[in-house]
Amino acid sequence: MQKNYDWIVVGAGFTGASVAYELIKKGFAVLLLEQNPKPDNATRYSYGGLAFWSGSTALTRQLCDQGRQRYGILSSELNADIEFRELDLLLTIDRESDPDVVCQSYGHVAQPPRLLSIKEACLLEPLLNPDVISGALTVRHGHIEPEKTAQAFIQAFLRLGGELVISQVLQLNSFQKSITVTTTTGIYKSAKIAVCTGGISRKLLQESGISMQTYFTHAEILETAPTEIKLSTLVMPAKLQRFQLEANSTQNDEFWCNDGNEIETSILDTGAVQFLDGRFRLGQISRILVNPNATVDAKISEHWLRSHLSQILPGLASLPAIYHHCLVAFSKDNLPIIGSIAEHENIYIFSGFSNPLVFIPPLAQRFANSISGHDDEIIHQLSPNRLKKNVEI
Template structure:
C-alpha cells in the first residue's frame, strides 16, 4: 500500500467516487480512497436514486441545479449508462399549509430559473394518470428533475478515476487520525499508515466517528431509512413522486420495477439497518392511497440504509475550523446522491485552488455556531 498521498478520501460512496474523479480529471491524481468494505456498501448502494432540484433555500436549489446539469451528460462523460431518466419530480401536498409552502417554494425556484410549477390535483393527474387526485390538494412538478442508478454512477466515476491514477483500497478501514499542530499528519488504517496532504471525510453515516478521531465534533446522526422494490411491470411512469405530507417517495426503474420508501418519524438515531414489517405495511398503505393500481404488484426485496442527518437537514461541506487539511463531505440528510456531482466540483475547487465558494460557506461546519434556517422538504 502507498505510504503517502496528496489527497486521502475516506469512503467509496458516491461522494468519494465523484470527488476522486473530479480531482483526477483536473490532474490531481495522487489520490487514495480508503473503503472499509466495498464501493456502494453504504447509503449510496441503498438509495432511491432520486435527483431533484425542488428545494426551499437558494443555495440548495442552486447546488441541485448544478448537479442536474452535470448528470444530464454524465453517461456520455463516464462512458457508462447511468440509467438517467429525466421525467421530473411530482411533489404531493395534502393540506392548505403544505400548498402554501409549495407556492412559496415554487416562487423562489422560478426566481432562480428552475422551471417548477404549482399544479392542481387535476393537472397532477395529467403528469401521472394512475394518481388518485382526490388524495391531494396540490402538487408541484419540475420536468428537469430525474432519477438514475446509483451503482452505475459510482462504478462509472471510480472506473474513470482509477484510469487516471486514483488508487482505491477496498476492505481497508480507517481506524485513527493523528493530529499535530493543526494538521492531520497520519491516517491509520487496518492495513497500515499513510501520510496525507489533505483528508476528506466522505464516510456517510460514519462521518461523525471519523471526525472524532481527529478531535472534531460533527452534529450528524445516523438514522435508518427503509426501502423496497417490486417485481417489474411495463414502463408507465418516468416521473418520480414524493409527498411532503408523509415523506413517501417512489419511481420506476428502467427495468420496470417500482422502487420507493417512506421515513419513520419515530425512528431513533443508531446503526440499525434491519428490515421491518411495519415499514412495508406503512409504505404499502400510503403508496396505494396515491396509486391504487400498484396494489397488483408483489414486493421482491426490501432493505435499509442510513441517512446521515444534521440539525438543519443540509450537508456539512468544506474545510474544518482549526484543522487546515481536513475536509468534510457528509451530513447529506437523505439527498446526497442527487448533489454529489456538484459537491465534487466545489470541493475540488477548494482542494485545487483554495476557493471557498458561497455554497461551501453556507454549508460549512461553522454554521452550527449560529442560528440556522433548515431545508423544509426532507424527502428523497
C-alpha cells in the same frame, strides 16, 4: 515500504467517488477507501432524483444551475451511461390540505411546480388513486441511476491512476503535517483526508476524538425486481415531513453524544420511482435513532409502508419487494458541510447534503479547485466553522 498519498478519501459512495475523481484530475495522489465491496449506503437506496428546480436562495439556485450544467456533460466526461434523463415529478396533496395553500408554499423556489386538479394528476399518473388526494403539483425533474453514476466516477478515477482499497476505517490520527488512517487491513499515511462517509461520519470522527455537528436519519425503503407495471412519473408527497423531522432533532446537540439515547419520532413520506430497467424503489420512512447501528423492525416498517402505499398507489402496494435500510446524513442548517475541521486542519469533511445528487458534482469540482489554490467563496460559506459561529447563510 509504505506509500504516502496527497489525499485519502474515506467512503466510496456518490460523495466520495465524486471527490476522489475531482482530486485526481488535479494531479493529486489519491487513495479511496471503502469498507464494503458493494457499498450498502444512501447511494445504493436513493431515488436518483435531481431537483434542479428547487433552489430557494441565491446559493442553492447557483448550485442547482451548476449541477444541471455538470450533468449535461457528465456521461461523456466519465465515458459511461448514468441514465441521465428528465421526467415529471408528481407531488401529491392529501385530501385534508388546501391545494392552493400547498402550491403557494413552493413560491420561493426557482421554478415553482404547477398545480394540477385531481383529474389532471391522474391523467399524468394513471396509477394514482384519485380518492385520497385533493390535487397535485408537477415540475420537470432530473433523474439518474445513482449506483451507476458512482461507479462511473470510480472507474474514471481508477483510469487516471487512483487507487481503491476495500477496508474499514477504524481511526484517524492527525499530526502536524500528515495523517494516518488505521483500517482493518493496514495503516495508510496521507497529507490530508476527506471524510465522505455520510451518516456514519459523526461516529467515525467521534471515535477519533473529533466532535462534529453532522447528523443522520435511518431511512427505510422497499425495492422490487424489474416489473412490467409502468409508473409514468416520480411520485412524492407535496408536504414532505422529513425536513421538519431533521430540524426538530437538532435542537439539542448534546442528545446526539450518547448512542444510548433514542428519539422515537419517525415519519413516512410515501413515494415511488421506477428505474429504466423496470425496478421500483418505494418509500420512504425516516427515523431518528442516535445509534447508527440501531436495529429496526423490518416487518413493522414494511407493513406501515405498504399500508400507506395502498392508498396512494394501490397498484404497487402488493409487489414483491426487499426491505432495505441505510443512513442519510444531514446538517443543522440544510446546507452541506465542506472543509477542514477546526484544530484538525488536515482532516476535511464533505457531508450533510439536503439535495445531494444535484449539489455534489459541482461542489466536488469547486472543492478540488479550492484545494489547488483557487479561492472559492462558496466553499468558504460551507465551512464547518459556520456551525460553531452559528452564522446564517
